[in-house]
Amino acid sequence: MSKNGLSKQDSDPFLTRYGLTCEEAYPVALALYRKERDYLELTYGDKNNLSAFYKQATYGGFQPEKAPTSGWLDFVGNDRRKAWEQLGTLSTSAAKAGFCQLMLKTSGKSFEAAMMKAKRDKFNRMERERVAQREAERKKREEAEAKKNDSSNVTLLSHHEEELEKERNQRASVYEQQQNVLQKQHEGVKVDLAPAPAAVARNSSTPTTTESSYPTSAGNHCVKSTAQASQAALSTGSTGNGSVTRGNQEVPPALLASAAAAIWTRPGVKEFTESTECKNVTVNRSDTLYIRVPIETLSHSVFWQFATVDYDISFAVDFYPGQLPAEEKNAFDPKNRILEPRRVNSHEEVICGSHKPTQPGYYVLHFDNTYSYLRSKSIYFHVYCAP
Template structure:
């Protein structure tokens, strides 16, 4: 008896071992008892001792200890009954829960078919639960679908009711306008016959309503077509304007151009020259492609702008052109940029590049007009010198500012600009690195004109 109690006390509670069985203790014991009653002596053979213990466990689980039950006396030759009571008595005072655990444990150890039997029942139960949940889900979806259909049906009925109400209101309004005419016409057609007159009036009113609706739909369609045509015409104008703005750029580049600034021009000389129009500047992102094309010779070229230097690219106006375009970018760092226009015929039609440092430009009064004295590339210079001009400057061609000098972040994207010819002269494209004390800049640039 002590061995049996020790065995049961050391057992884990099977109802909590979900990873092994996945059952509650009561359900598992119920299935174990059914298996024993169905299979014992038929498909499964148990030893006599195991049968006695299984019967004792089942009695203990059902009634409790043998001392708490009044049992009838046994016959003199009932050996099996006496052995079963002895086995039951040996269980002592173990609880019903421990008795169920003992029954399951003993059945599992003595019969290899028990565990597969329980697993099969478990799978069947899970499949039934899954099917039940699936049916419940489908039922819920069906109910939701029916509810949504009912809502849509109500909305559709309400819409039809509103449309019918609007139709009746419109018909009533039209009938009030035409009733006198239609009645007079009906009286002439069917004199003395009110019924035929009423039928004819209703037919005329219905026909008039349909004609009115056809005219209304035709008018709406015409207005929509007009709006569409206006939009297409507007888009065509915008596209033509973009193409005319730069005939040398591809449509893709034109679509990426972002106009960033319009610089106000100022006259630098007397009133004898016309005012300078505003220049257009924008950017495009394909900087690597641009540098590759320039490096391959598809453009003016590459210039090394030293620290403290100012590079001036002189571009004469072309007799067959009407607009100048420029593109430039740098490696790694920004650079100052501005555009000026020198009035008068150039002695050469070639593009020239002049390089000087800021000190040379300030001291060289005999070679060219002082343009950079009044330019602050951080705030934008206008290229106009203050005070009286030097003796040499009086004989130099007048110069007008087109784009003030500003620092441009051309290391990030390609800066592009255009300016319509104001007349005959030379464009001065200034690339200013005078503010940099240590860094030189690699400049990629390209200039061209259009007709």
Template sequence: MAVDGENVELIDRKLSRTSIISDVGSMKIEAEDELSIEDKHSVQKWGFKVRDLYKLALKFYKEKEGKAVHLSYDDKLKLVAYTQQVVQGPFNPDKQPELGVLDVIGRDRRVAWQALGSMSQVDAQLAFVNRLQELCPLFDSFVEANKRDCEEKKRQLQNERERQIVEAERKALEEELLKQQQAEQARQEYQRRQIQDALNQQTFTQFKAYAEQQYPDNPDQQGVLIRQLQDQHYHQYMQQLLQRPLPNNNMPNHRTTTDLATADDNEKSQLLSNGTSADADESEDSQEYSPISPANMWTRKDIREFKDAIRREGGDSIIKVGHGETVTVRVPTHEDGTCLFWEFATDSYDLGFGVFFEWSKPESSQVSVHISESEDDDEEEDEEDDDEETLGDDLERGSGQDGTVGVGGGGGRSSVSRAPMSIVVPVYRRDCQEEVYAGSHTYPGAGVYLLKFDNSYSLWRSKTLYYRVYYTR
């Protein structure tokens, strides 16, 4: 039967209307599901179940017909019949509308559909696929390309799932670490408040007395100054605590905040309980000496006013510390005092500063100044190192384990006897050319304070020192 080109086009449009096209990217090979015999054979041969393979065949026909696929009228009728069998099942004339007298294509299509008889939906789908494969060999390559594409998408999906699992685990670990850090920060903040409260209780009387001297008629300004001194004292104390060498280690070891939170728990507990921090375990022979409490250190910005006041006071409060020299100001404890205060500044350059306490009975209450060359300091350091390595019990050798070392009295060294000495403030270089450095220390007992102004590290520059020392009750 001859059919013109218009009728062929009508068949193509009918085939497109009865086709159900789905996105190939959404197809998945569901190996976990229970497959029918037809699906198993289809998966084994093509890599797809019958339903997905049929959708691929419809997609291929729609895209390639007229381009890579050229079918005859009879072949198109058969393919349309297969699609009708898949969508509506076997032909039932009672359910079909009557055709017009001139609808030749409709009658041909129904004849082809009726010829399929009771063919099942799966068989109709397979018949469509097989017929298309016979008519166009390129269909095999099309299915293989889609198979590889599906496998690649499945692989990417699996990789994405694995990545999400790893990412979820990483986020969970980060959250756990963040919680631990927050807990540790909260613990350190709690300890910091405890330490600062203990230090404030210890120094409040001293700072209040100093603030009353600076601002006699201004309680508000006194309170501001006291808070500033307390904050500076806390930071200075923590700095000295972090720089203190660890036990059983002769080399310097700067501790981190974490080390401080663990290794110094005993020191913190002792500070919170009695307001003091022991430098080391006291030996039986040095128990007669009271433990040295930490000094209070702070700074002030009124350096110009301080220097002008020192110049007006006159006396020996202005000293020129030569290059390579160390000036030691010996301040005996006073019977009417309980606490020593000091203040100092320089003109243009920094200066080393430290405080020591000599456990010797003061012969007078006069303050004296002693100057020593760097060579003398080097020899004293060598002798102190030898004394630290010696673990004897002779107090004249400075063997106490509470931070005391043996030194000579006065400005020189004595070969006969040395009074034991405790370190109150280690010698560090201070930027005293920029601000006034001040501090205080409660008397640990009767003895002599040694305020050391160290310029031994400077080979060329001399420093002009302005200082003031006094005691309070």
């Protein structure tokens, strides 16, 4: 062994052999020495040199105050003190390398096993650090992309809201135009009916004010109400034989129900369902609700408005001349259909419609939910008669 305890080989041979620097190998070698020093085959000089390397790596050059006081007869203490003094100004890294080389020489396989375990631990630690770094970089990229997407979504949402606002305005404009046309048509009906007061008088013998709606046990509804609004109608008059005239043509009673009903939509489902004039009923799944509306004077039309909650519904209207039957019957004649069945998006828009009768009778409003096997439908409706 040379004066400084180092061999002539490279000062850091453990990096090539074990993938560990001397700084990393020294704690492993020191732990192995403390664990197995009673079982290692060390000479007296090896023990003194290991002690000297340890003190040099821990405190640096020889410091008398760090060396234990030994008497003349303390041969071991004096020898270890001299070994530390002989290291002189050896650097701490060189002292650690000397300690590791001496442990490799004296412990052999135990040192090799400890170094390989430390190498595996280092590799696993570095792998965990790489994984953690990649995960941090991935999260950073995702956050950047999320911020970018949020900015794009805000722009798209703003554009979508603008489109919806334009659509609402267009619907409101169309609805206003329809109301103006209906108002003008209604004023035209009043003028056409003026020359035939006798016919109107014969058909107006029954009072027009009746009681409010009531439900029946069979799931049907009969609706009677006072005049609240106006609607377009055909110019009609009555003849003495029970027929009805349209213009200059006479229409027999059998063809009265063929006149199609008017139907349109308007926005404002939420406001409509919250209004006090609406009644609420439920149509069970795979079932149909019928609402009967008697008309006892030709000077009135029937109007309907309805909306549903969350889902659509199929809707149709029939007109039957004559008196409302005492017993509720659900057998209907397609020939009396004035509005063909159709599925309407009544959960998105309020469905409105009207029809002008040409002789006394009653209407049947069909709310058909037979196509839905899972969901019942909640309907808010308002049916009324008006001149």
